[in-house]
Amino acid sequence: MADLTSEFVGIKSPNPFWLASAPPTDKEYNVRRAFEAGWGGVVWKTLGEAGPPIVNVNGPRYGAVWGADRRLLGLNNIELITDRPLDVNLREIKTVKRDYPDRAVVVSLMVPCEEAAWKAILPLVEETGADGIELNFGCPHGMSERGMGSAVGQVPDYIEMVTRWCKANTRMPVIVKLTPNITDIRYPARAARKGGADAVSLINTVSSITSVDLDAMSPEPSIDGKGSHGGYCGPAVKPIALNMVAEIARDPETAGLPISGIGGVTTWRDAAEFIALGAGNVQVCTAAMTYGFKIVEEMISGLSQWMDGKGHPDVAGIVGRAVPNVTDWQYLNLNYVTKARIDQEACIQCGRCYVACEDTSHQAISMSPDRVFEVIDEECVACNLCVNVCPVEGCITMEELAVGAVDKRTGAEVQADHGDWTTHPNNPAVRQAAE
Amino acid sequence: MSNSPFTAGVVPARLSAEALAENFGDLHPPLDPHEAAVAADRCYFCYDAPCVTACPTSIDIPLFIRQIATGMPEAAARTIFDQNILGGMCARVCPTETLCEEACVREAAEGKPVEIGRLQRFATDVVMAAGTHPYRRGAPTGKRVAVVGAGPAGLACAHRLAMKGHDVALFDARPKPGGLNEFGIASYKTVGGFAQAEVDWLMRIGGIETHFGRQLGNDLTLGQLRDGYDAVFLGIGLAGVNALRVQGEDVKNVLDAVDFISDLRQADDLSSLPVGRNIVVIGGGMTAVDAAVQSRLLGAETVTIVYRRGRDRMSASRYEQDLAASKGVRIVTNAQPKAVIGNGSVREVEFEYTEDTPDGLNGTGETLRIPADQVFRAIGQRLEGAPEPLALEGGKIKVTSSGRTSLQGVWAGGDCAAGGDDLTVTAVAEGRDAAEDIHAEIG
Ligand SMILES: Cc1cc2nc3c(=O)[nH]c(=O)nc-3n(C[C@H](O)[C@H](O)[C@H](O)COP(=O)(O)OP(=O)(O)OC[C@H]3O[C@@H](n4cnc5c(N)ncnc54)[C@H](O)[C@@H]3O)c2cc1C
Ligand SMILES: Cc1cc2nc3c(=O)[nH]c(=O)nc-3n(C[C@H](O)[C@H](O)[C@H](O)COP(=O)(O)O)c2cc1C
Ligand code: SF4
Numbered sequence: 001m002a003d004l005t006s007e008f009v010g011i012k013s014p015n016p017f018w019l020a021s022a023p024p025t026d027k028e029y030n031v032r033r034a035f036e037a038g039w040g041g042v043v044w045k046t047l048g049e050a051g052p053p054i055v056n057v058n059g060p061r062y063g064a065v066w067g068a069d070r071r072l073l074g075l076n077n078i079e080l081i082t083d084r085p086l087d088v089n090l091r092e093i094k095t096v097k098r099d100y101p102d103r104a105v106v107v108s109l110m111v112p113c114e115e116a117a118w119k120a121i122l123p124l125v126e127e128t129g130a131d132g133i134e135l136n137f138g139c140p141h142g143m144s145e146r147g148m149g150s151a152v153g154q155v156p157d158y159i160e161m162v163t164r165w166c167k168a169n170t171r172m173p174v175i176v177k178l179t180p181n182i183t184d185i186r187y188p189a190r191a192a193r194k195g196g197a198d199a200v201s202l203i204n205t206v207s208s209i210t211s212v213d214l215d216a217m218s219p220e221p222s223i224d225g226k227g228s229h230g231g232y233c234g235p236a237v238k239p240i241a242l243n244m245v246a247e248i249a250r251d252p253e254t255a256g257l258p259i260s261g262i263g264g265v266t267t268w269r270d271a272a273e274f275i276a277l278g279a280g281n282v283q284v285c286t287a288a289m290t291y292g293f294k295i296v297e298e299m300i301s302g303l304s305q306w307m308d309g310k311g312h313p314d315v316a317g318i319v320g321r322a323v324p325n326v327t328d329w330q331y332l333n334l335n336y337v338t339k340a341r342i343d344q345e346a347c348i349q350c351g352r353c354y355v356a357c358e359d360t361s362h363q364a365i366s367m368s369p370d371r372v373f374e375v376i377d378e379e380c381v382a383c384n385l386c387v388n389v390c391p392v393e394g395c396i397t398m399e400e401l402a403v404g405a406v407d408k409r410t411g412a413e414v415q416a417d418h419g420d421w422t423t424h425p426n427n428p429a430v431r432q433a434a435e
Numbered sequence: 436m437s438n439s440p441f442t443a444g445v446v447p448a449r450l451s452a453e454a455l456a457e458n459f460g461d462l463h464p465p466l467d468p469h470e471a472a473v474a475a476d477r478c479y480f481c482y483d484a485p486c487v488t489a490c491p492t493s494i495d496i497p498l499f500i501r502q503i504a505t506g507m508p509e510a511a512a513r514t515i516f517d518q519n520i521l522g523g524m525c526a527r528v529c530p531t532e533t534l535c536e537e538a539c540v541r542e543a544a545e546g547k548p549v550e551i552g553r554l555q556r557f558a559t560d561v562v563m564a565a566g567t568h569p570y571r572r573g574a575p576t577g578k579r580v581a582v583v584g585a586g587p588a589g590l591a592c593a594h595r596l597a598m599k600g601h602d603v604a605l606f607d608a609r610p611k612p613g614g615l616n617e618f619g620i621a622s623y624k625t626v627g628g629f630a631q632a633e634v635d636w637l638m639r640i641g642g643i644e645t646h647f648g649r650q651l652g653n654d655l656t657l658g659q660l661r662d663g664y665d666a667v668f669l670g671i672g673l674a675g676v677n678a679l680r681v682q683g684e685d686v687k688n689v690l691d692a693v694d695f696i697s698d699l700r701q702a703d704d705l706s707s708l709p710v711g712r713n714i715v716v717i718g719g720g721m722t723a724v725d726a727a728v729q730s731r732l733l734g735a736e737t738v739t740i741v742y743r744r745g746r747d748r749m750s751a752s753r754y755e756q757d758l759a760a761s762k763g764v765r766i767v768t769n770a771q772p773k774a775v776i777g778n779g780s781v782r783e784v785e786f787e788y789t790e791d792t793p794d795g796l797n798g799t800g801e802t803l804r805i806p807a808d809q810v811f812r813a814i815g816q817r818l819e820g821a822p823e824p825l826a827l828e829g830g831k832i833k834v835t836s837s838g839r840t841s842l843q844g845v846w847a848g849g850d851c852a853a854g855g856d857d858l859t860v861t862a863v864a865e866g867r868d869a870a871e872d873i874h875a876e877i878g
Binding site: 067068069070348349350351352354355367371391392 | 469472473475476479480481482483484485504540541543544
């Protein structure tokens with residue numbers, strides 16, 4: 001059986017599935033249940049400084065986007081950091097860590113952007129025996145209005161500065177949690193590394209308004225007729241998170257920096273994809289909030305079955321396996337030519353490929369009076385839209401043309417060697433060089 | 436002592452009132468909004484969708500399903516009613532398994548079509564429940580049209596004519612409108628007095644004057660109607676019933692299935708309706724299935740449908756046959772009636788096994804006797820009382836594709852007209868199309 005044990009910035013856990021800092025990790029009660037259910041670790045719900053705890057709204061704090069069967073596709077929240085007193089949280093962290101020494105317990109922190117504030121809280125956390133800290137530079141609502149959370153995460157200089165303070169004031173590993181609410185994720189990641197971060201984790205939630213109540217004319221969740229943007233998470237954000245993880249993994253300036261992958265992880269497969277793109281482990285919030293802690297059983301069994309099937313002995317061995325294949329558009333092989341192929345046996349004659357191509361693409365599918373749909377190779381640019389709109393999996397596939405075959409659209413023979421934009425005659429840079 | 440399924444003879448109240456109420460409840464209960472959203476999401480919004488082609492009234496099915504999916508059932512209902520003003524009834528009684536749902540690509544893909552019929556009911560129920568009628572009568576044209584027969588064909592024709600602003604006089608021999616919607620369709624397909632409620636709702640278009648208890652050929656003549664109106668539409672259905680033509684047919688308790696069903700549909704109290712202990716239904720269509728199933732639901736102990744050809748030749752769909760089987764009806768095929776046996780009342784029926792050969796149906800000589808204290812004839816209805824001068828075709832009124840008969844100014848549609856299946860939805864399509872043609876003609 002595959003070895004799922006994980007070591008992330010020196011923190012050991014029996015599997016790479018951690019719960020992200022959020023309501024599932026806000027209390028000893030929840031965390032104990034999570035560990036009993038099998039989770040490898042938790043990042044405790046973000047703690048703030050000592051003193052009167054922050055307050056949350058007393059109206060609804062979630063908005064949601066659903067599929068037709070009310071499958072939760074995306075969740076949005078306006079919750080702030082923990083609203084329980086600091087000493088209560090610290091006491092609970094200590095007893096949980098004592099009782100579950102084999103599990104990872106990382107504490108998420110967010111205090112004002114002053115060194116004194118960080119200096120004050122770090123020893124208190126150390127004293128609990130926690131395995132590490134995660135700096136919450138991501139929360140996009142509420143706390144950011146007070147100069148914390150994503151207000152820090154959006155300014156690389158601040159990230160570097162705060163990270164450096166933390167590294168100077170604790171022996172614990174420091175994970176910097178990044179916000180996706182920026183234009184280029186590589187800058188904050190580089191800043192974290194410069195500040196000495198042991199790892200980054202991402203993504204935190206995406207600034208969002210999920211819906212508008214058209215009677216009240218208020219964004220939802222509506223608090224007394226008004227709404228505020230929240231943070232979006234769940235399956236809908238996974239593609240955004242995967243790209244950001246990959247960007248950091250392949251950036252020469254941050255290559256090798258450990259990454260904790262977060263954002264829409266719901267199944268073992270999602271986790272495996274994050275890991276393949278460079279994440280050393282994953283964190284989960286929405287999936288647990290939707291289905292409860294038991295989902296980790298599926299994640300564990302699914303990942304180990306897949307690893308066994310592929311002959312991967314351990315998690316470390318799959319980290320970043322797909323990173324070398326993430327490249328820039330300009331390096332994609334333009335000599336790789338495919339054509340759509342429709343399996344007539346599998347076709348159920350819905351006509352979706354036809355209308356998609358006819359109305360919105362390249363008029364490359366023909367329709368006969370008796371509803372037979374065929375690809376016109378002379379027109380097919382291999383865009384793949386028909387594959388994506390076809391309701392039958394595997395009915396339309398993209399078939400690679402062999403070297404030497406003629407692409408009927410261009411009349412050109414398929415070349416054996418790689419040829420990309422950097423060498424393409426239409427590229428102005430290539431033309432200039434030739435002149 | 437009260438009666439039970441085992442009481443001999445033809446008696447009422449074989450089952451308790453509760454059991455009867457349960458048996459005659461909705462065959463396909465309505466979808467709730469969430470179920471409808473889930474069912475609607477399964478539609479692929481096919482291009483030039485096959486389901487639309489398969490619907491005799493050509494409802495834009497993908498569009499109405501998408502309107503349900505986006506939370507707009509009223510708009511969905513409008514899409515349905517635009518093509519089929521009896522979309523509510525059709526949603527309940529159409530054999531969708533041989534129409535739209537058979538054509539659904541998901542039937543091909545996974546043997547599980549989008550539930551078009553139930554979705555149609557969901558949308559139309561919303562509008563019916565709101566009590567709104569979505570159409571207005573057009574500006575009066577001053578033209579007068581006589582519509583004979585207030586079944587689906589006549590009703591669809593009358594409504595479309597009223598929409599165009601014509602004055603419609605609607606005649607029917609029966610005391611109530613609805614045709615077979617009211618007197619024929621199985622009770623569990625249209626519960627809760629839906630047929631009358633739908634007619635009332637339809638009439639709210641205005642401009643339709645009803646004359647019940649007026650029979651063409653008796654109280655009215657075609658000549659009078661042609662003289663008095665700018666156009667005449669005949670939607671008189673099939674009032675006659677085919678006879679078995681076997682020895683002993685005239686003994687007691689050998690009845691027409693349609694009469695039994697009509698009594699059942701009109702009964703205020705199902706426990707007052709007498710039904711036999713052992714029932715034999717002769718025929719292979721929807722009427723046979725409905726008579727058989729409803730006899731079982733009333734508490735008959737054994738019910739057997741006997742059809743003279745093979746099972747695949749039965750005009751009742753596979754789904755209907757399975758429904759009958761699931762209610763405990765036995766289906767015997769390849770057996771034709773030879774004699775009804777009984778002294779005064781029927782006691783048993785003798786059949787002869789058959790072989791369906793290329794030269795026709797041949798008896799094998801081997802016979803079978805089935806005990807019966809009640810026998811229902813369901814071997815087809817036929818046109819009765821069609822006015823003399825009309826040309827016929829295959830025993831029905833000959834019409835063009837837009838419903839014109841051989842007589843100038845006279846149109847016909849529904850079961851009484853040649854061509855098309857004898858279905859509610861086909862009658863609606865033909866009535867509607869004839870109205871459009873009448874409008875084009877008299878303008
Ligand atoms: C038992 C049974 C079950 C059925 N089940 C289904 C089903 O589940 N689904 C389905 O799609 N179809 C079903 N059908 C068929 C469907 O009911 C008919 O196809 C449909 O009703 C035909 O409509 P119509 O308007 O042509 O005729 P009808 O509904 O028969 O209406 C004709 C009207 O004309 C009146 N009339 C007749 N003669 C005269 C006259 N001389 N003067 C004045 N008025 C006259 C009648 O009183 C009647 O009201 C069933 C039929 C039967 C008999
Ligand atoms: C209600 C709620 C509260 C959250 N609170 C915090 C928090 O206090 N600190 C933090 O770092 N992230 C917080 N998050 C973000 C999650 O930790 C996580 O980064 C995000 O939800 C993406 O993961 P997911 O798609 O698995 O939910 C919160 C998320 C939710 C839904
Ligand atoms: S054929 Fe079926 S899936 Fe396609 S549009 Fe019609 S109902 Fe929807």
